[in-house]
Amino acid sequence: MDTLSYKTISANSATVTKEWLIIDATDQVLGRLASRVATVLRGKNKPNFTPHVDCGDNVIIINADKVRITGNKLTDKVYVRHTGYPGGQRFSTPKEWLAKKPTAVVEHAVRGMLPKNRLGDKIFGNLYVYAGSEHPHEGQKPRQITLNEI
Helix, strand or coil, X not given: CCHHHHCCCCCCCCCCCCCEEEEECCCCEHHHHHHHHHHHXXXXXXXXXXXXXXXXXXXXXXXXXXXXXXXXXXXXXXXEEECCCCCCEEEECHHHHHHHCXXXXXXXXXXCCCCCCHHHHHHHCCEEECCCCCCCCHHHCCEEECHHHC
């Protein structure tokens, strides 16, 4: 029996092939979009997935201001943050975030689905979110995909 055929091959930064992908967020449900994007960023859709390596693709999300938030979550969901000072708890809704910075809602949802460590921070750097349909990454020749292709 040839034991070499049973060896597990782990990816490393030299053997990983990264690709540039565009996802249009128009009328996409926020949570479903975020979970699929997190899967692609992490590289879990690839056959050579390795948990401790950044083996995911670079993802460009366009039209993030047109993402769909279902139910009453647009006004009832509450994002909580703290300024660091006593009594510094601040509350805001997705409606306020979309008015102030349209890309923040999508970024926050995707970041929450990534690992909470240094690798997660590095993986989050591979996400590019834009409110409109224009983006400055044409030089990378990104490939447009739909959420069903993931």
